[in-house]
Amino acid sequence: MRSPLRTDASGQRETTRVEAFSDGVIAIAITLLILEIRVPAIEDASPDQLLQALRDLWPSYFGYIISFATIGIMWANHHSIFRVIARTDHYLILTNLLFLFFLATIPFPTALMAEYLGHPAERVAVIVYSGWFLITALSYNLLWTYASRANRLIDANADPAVVTSISSRFRLGPPAYGLAFLLSFFSTPATLALLLGFALLYVLPYGNVDR
Amino acid sequence: MRSPLRTDASGQRETTRVEAFSDGVIAIAITLLILEIRVPAIEDASPDQLLQALRDLWPSYFGYIISFATIGIMWANHHSIFRVIARTDHYLILTNLLFLFFLATIPFPTALMAEYLGHPAERVAVIVYSGWFLITALSYNLLWTYASRANRLIDANADPAVVTSISSRFRLGPPAYGLAFLLSFFSTPATLALLLGFALLYVLPYGNVDR
Amino acid sequence: MRSPLRTDASGQRETTRVEAFSDGVIAIAITLLILEIRVPAIEDASPDQLLQALRDLWPSYFGYIISFATIGIMWANHHSIFRVIARTDHYLILTNLLFLFFLATIPFPTALMAEYLGHPAERVAVIVYSGWFLITALSYNLLWTYASRANRLIDANADPAVVTSISSRFRLGPPAYGLAFLLSFFSTPATLALLLGFALLYVLPYGNVDR
Amino acid sequence: MRSPLRTDASGQRETTRVEAFSDGVIAIAITLLILEIRVPAIEDASPDQLLQALRDLWPSYFGYIISFATIGIMWANHHSIFRVIARTDHYLILTNLLFLFFLATIPFPTALMAEYLGHPAERVAVIVYSGWFLITALSYNLLWTYASRANRLIDANADPAVVTSISSRFRLGPPAYGLAFLLSFFSTPATLALLLGFALLYVLPYGNVDR
Numbered sequence: 001m002r003s004p005l006r007t008d009a010s011g012q013r014e015t016t017r018v019e020a021f022s023d024g025v026i027a028i029a030i031t032l033l034i035l036e037i038r039v040p041a042i043e044d045a046s047p048d049q050l051l052q053a054l055r056d057l058w059p060s061y062f063g064y065i066i067s068f069a070t071i072g073i074m075w076a077n078h079h080s081i082f083r084v085i086a087r088t089d090h091y092l093i094l095t096n097l098l099f100l101f102f103l104a105t106i107p108f109p110t111a112l113m114a115e116y117l118g119h120p121a122e123r124v125a126v127i128v129y130s131g132w133f134l135i136t137a138l139s140y141n142l143l144w145t146y147a148s149r150a151n152r153l154i155d156a157n158a159d160p161a162v163v164t165s166i167s168s169r170f171r172l173g174p175p176a177y178g179l180a181f182l183l184s185f186f187s188t189p190a191t192l193a194l195l196l197g198f199a200l201l202y203v204l205p206y207g208n209v210d211r
Numbered sequence: 212m213r214s215p216l217r218t219d220a221s222g223q224r225e226t227t228r229v230e231a232f233s234d235g236v237i238a239i240a241i242t243l244l245i246l247e248i249r250v251p252a253i254e255d256a257s258p259d260q261l262l263q264a265l266r267d268l269w270p271s272y273f274g275y276i277i278s279f280a281t282i283g284i285m286w287a288n289h290h291s292i293f294r295v296i297a298r299t300d301h302y303l304i305l306t307n308l309l310f311l312f313f314l315a316t317i318p319f320p321t322a323l324m325a326e327y328l329g330h331p332a333e334r335v336a337v338i339v340y341s342g343w344f345l346i347t348a349l350s351y352n353l354l355w356t357y358a359s360r361a362n363r364l365i366d367a368n369a370d371p372a373v374v375t376s377i378s379s380r381f382r383l384g385p386p387a388y389g390l391a392f393l394l395s396f397f398s399t400p401a402t403l404a405l406l407l408g409f410a411l412l413y414v415l416p417y418g419n420v421d422r
Numbered sequence: 423m424r425s426p427l428r429t430d431a432s433g434q435r436e437t438t439r440v441e442a443f444s445d446g447v448i449a450i451a452i453t454l455l456i457l458e459i460r461v462p463a464i465e466d467a468s469p470d471q472l473l474q475a476l477r478d479l480w481p482s483y484f485g486y487i488i489s490f491a492t493i494g495i496m497w498a499n500h501h502s503i504f505r506v507i508a509r510t511d512h513y514l515i516l517t518n519l520l521f522l523f524f525l526a527t528i529p530f531p532t533a534l535m536a537e538y539l540g541h542p543a544e545r546v547a548v549i550v551y552s553g554w555f556l557i558t559a560l561s562y563n564l565l566w567t568y569a570s571r572a573n574r575l576i577d578a579n580a581d582p583a584v585v586t587s588i589s590s591r592f593r594l595g596p597p598a599y600g601l602a603f604l605l606s607f608f609s610t611p612a613t614l615a616l617l618l619g620f621a622l623l624y625v626l627p628y629g630n631v632d633r
Numbered sequence: 634m635r636s637p638l639r640t641d642a643s644g645q646r647e648t649t650r651v652e653a654f655s656d657g658v659i660a661i662a663i664t665l666l667i668l669e670i671r672v673p674a675i676e677d678a679s680p681d682q683l684l685q686a687l688r689d690l691w692p693s694y695f696g697y698i699i700s701f702a703t704i705g706i707m708w709a710n711h712h713s714i715f716r717v718i719a720r721t722d723h724y725l726i727l728t729n730l731l732f733l734f735f736l737a738t739i740p741f742p743t744a745l746m747a748e749y750l751g752h753p754a755e756r757v758a759v760i761v762y763s764g765w766f767l768i769t770a771l772s773y774n775l776l777w778t779y780a781s782r783a784n785r786l787i788d789a790n791a792d793p794a795v796v797t798s799i800s801s802r803f804r805l806g807p808p809a810y811g812l813a814f815l816l817s818f819f820s821t822p823a824t825l826a827l828l829l830g831f832a833l834l835y836v837l838p839y840g841n842v843d844r
Contacts, residue, residue, distance in 0.1 A: 017441060017504075018501070019228060019231075020441075020445050021445045021448070021449055021497060023231050023232045023235055024446055024450070025449045025452065026232070026235075027232055027236045027239060028239055028449060028454075029456075030311075030315065031235075031236050031240055031315045032243075032453065032457065034240075034243070034315060034316055034319055035243065035246070035457070037319055039319065039322045039323045041326060045331065045332045046331055047332045047334055047335045050336070051335055054323075054335075054339070064316075068315070069308075069312075072308040072312070073308075075232060076304050079229070082228075093501070094498075094624075094625060097494040097497075097498070100452075100494070101490055101491075101494070104452065104453045105486075107456050107457075108456055108459055108461065111461045112461045112476075115461050115463065116467070119467070120466060120467065120468055120469065121467045121468060121469045124469045124472045124476075128476070202305075230650060230653075231653065234653050234654045237654070238654055238658045238661060239657070239661055241658065241733075241737065242657075242658050242661040242662055242737045243661075244737075245665070245737060245738055245740050245741055246665065246668070246740070248741055252748060255752060255753060256749070256752070256753065257753055258754045258756060261749065261757045265745075265757075265761070275738075279734055279737070280730075280734075283730040283733070283734070286654060286730075287726050287727075290650050290654075290726070293650075413727075414727060439652060439656065439715075440712070442652075442656050443656045443659070443708060443712075446656055446657055446660030446664075447660045447663065450661055450665075451667075454664065454667070454668065515709050515712070516836060519702075519705040519706075519709070522663075522705070523702075523705070526663065526664045526666075526667060526701070527667055529667050529668070530667055530670055530672065533672045534687075537672050538678070538683065542677060542679055542680065543678045543679060543680045543682065545680060546680045546683045546687075550687070
């Protein structure tokens with residue numbers, strides 16, 4: 001029989017460093033997003049010219065808000081799932097690295113979207129952007145499925161209702177981002193509205209999952 | 212009855228990961244500020260030319276100092292309030308993410324201010340800069356108000372005098388930054404002096420809040 | 423006689439801050455890699471032109487994947503070895519800093535490789551890239567050898583089979599990356615295939631080392 | 634009477650978040666240094682041209698090595714002093730923020746030095762570079778002096794020999810960097826050799842300070 005939360009000799013939780021490293025990567029990725037918005041450099045701009053230039057940056061602001069909110073929510077979910085994951089193993093570390101790979105890359109499709117929104121090639125940029133969210137959501141599900149299947153790495157003391165609730169929430173991710181990805185081939189505004197909507201949905205409480 | 216500081220089975224505090232993630236985002240935002248000061252690249256500059264070019268960067272230095280001090284103090288306050296916050300919930304995580312959103316964006320208005328200070332459009336830049344501090348202070352108050360209202364997430368063992376003292380200090384933020392914001396429509400030097408002054412005020416001790 | 427895991431008066435493990443600082447540096451280096459892939463900036467690009475420009479970035483994607491996977495695995499190994507290292511001393515801190523020096527520099531040879539792959543000077547770039555992985559692997563072995571030689575800093579309670587297993591795995595690093603380095607003087611595709619292969623090999627489980 | 638290491642209700646050490654935030658800022662500053670070395674972008678460079686361009690970057694490599702080693706050692710010292718500092722207060726947080734301000738700025742004088750070494754204005758750049766190290770060392774001493782004066786924040790159980798040993802080591806910093814700063818007005822190579830030498834000196838063990 002094993003104890004519900006395995007700790008090493010000094011009482012450190014087994015998942016501590018996985019969480020710390022993930023916190024680091026997620027915190028850096030979310031903060032690097034701002035570097036992709038460049039201050040307009042206009043020689044001797046009049047106040048009106050600067051205001052106009054700042055207004056013209058709206059695709060950058062829009063991408064920044066969607067990506068920041070989405071990464072922020074992914075962090076909050078990571079926090080939720082590692083409250084019930086008690087153990088680590090080779091494949092948890094691996095699927096977590098895969099998830100971090102897709103998440104850490106998000107600044108690139110965000111900058112791409114900001115660069116081409118409102119220009120002839122905007123469709124390509126938005127397809128890449130929404131597709132990247134889809135693939136990130138899929139890798140996130142792989143991580144959770146691996147950890148929770150047959151309670152493989154779940155704390156024996158964890159409330160089964162919380163585990164089930166996380167699973168049903170994660171199950172919504174791929175079809176939702178899949179829909180946004182499909183939509184991106186037809187309508188840019190609808191796609192972006194949907195992506196923003198998914199982020200804002202998180203404002204609603206989720207019963208017993210969050211704390 | 213619940214225990215004053217809720218911990219999980221291995222004794223980890225409930226707020227540990229929220230603090231760790233916030234520390235990460237704040238540490239990155241404060242350190243990225245330096246990337247916005249570009250080394251002057253003058254082909255075969257004479258020593259005097261380089262000295263002059265370094266002197267001409269004063270708006271960058273000025274913005275760097277104000278923003279570094281302000282973010283640093285926001286971190287110190289975050290540290291203070293999470294000494295008395297014992298629990299997390301959905302809306303604490305959400306209001307904390309909102310606060311981190313505004314804080315992580317500060318490098319952009321800082322760079323904007325540095326680019327246009329001393330140029331015709333400086334008013335626009337300084338309005339954005341001081342306005343951003345105001346909105347960040349407002350989001351910070353939202354976080355603290357949510358956590359402390361009716362002692363919602365406060366450690367039952369926390370000294371009530373400390374909680375009251377934090378609340379009165381936080382109450383000063385929005386009117387102070389609101390004043391700087393209003394002033395920014397009339398006088399750039401007065402606005403910047405005020406913002407710098409707010410940061411320096413922190414050098415004074417605060418009775419029983421800090422430790 | 424000393425206790426297996428030395429902790430200070432409050433029970434903090436002696437290696438906690440070395441791990442935290444290393445996690446920070448590794449997390450930042452791995453996340454900065456994305457900044458080296460620049461969004462193509464083509465004025466009024468048609469969708470086809472943007473697609474073509476995105477395809478032309480393949481050396482950047484390729485370098486990003488290899489470097490991300492390699493750094494990620496180095497982090498996982500760091501996590502493994504500090505599960506059995508119980509104590510720190512002057513030279514552990516020093517050899518760890520040396521290892522972090524080489525690891526933190528990886529974004530530079532990665533960007534160099536991405537810039538010149540498919541151009542006349544690609545050999546030079548690939549020699550530097552694979553050579554840098556070799557020297558990083560050597561510094562990593564120095565760290566492990568110092569800590570594990572005669573169980574110098576190893577937890578007295580650590581399973582000797584785990585320590586032996588880590589040692590045999592580390593022993594493979596330098597000859598493997600040495601081979602890639604030698605190969606880089608003759609064939610660019612073979613070198614890159616090998617570097618990617620080393621990273622993918624990690625997908626295989628390692629018996630009792632990982633957890 | 635107070636306990637030697639004050640902890641909160643859940644057993645967290647009082648200095649934990651100060652250490653975590655400092656680790657974050659130091660880890661980011663040391664890792665950002667690599668972003669200041671730009672890959673040479675030469676259209677269709679021959680292998681020899683690329684090799685030459687890489688060789689011409691030597692001031693960048695040199696600055697990178699000195700700054701990385703110096704920041705790394707400052708981190709190691711931070712680690713040492715917080716092993717004996719048991720409490721935090723308002724002015725410890727403040728002097729620590731001041732130290733982090735100077736440390737986080739180091740990428741700027743490093744890039745300045747790399748840009749102008751070997752050019753007519755190199756003296757100006759090297760004066761700024763060595764002067765910045767001097768002021769950083771002074772702020773570091775302020776932090777240590779504040780914490781250790783009359784054992785203000787020192788763990789009551791700390792070995793007095795360790796505290797004395799740290800103090801004598803810190804006392805060497807300002808005169809050493811002051812000498813380098815003075816030398817920078819006369820000889821660039823001697824200044825840089827001295828700065829590199831200070832970093833390498835750390836390879837020597839320090840008796841009972843390090844662990």
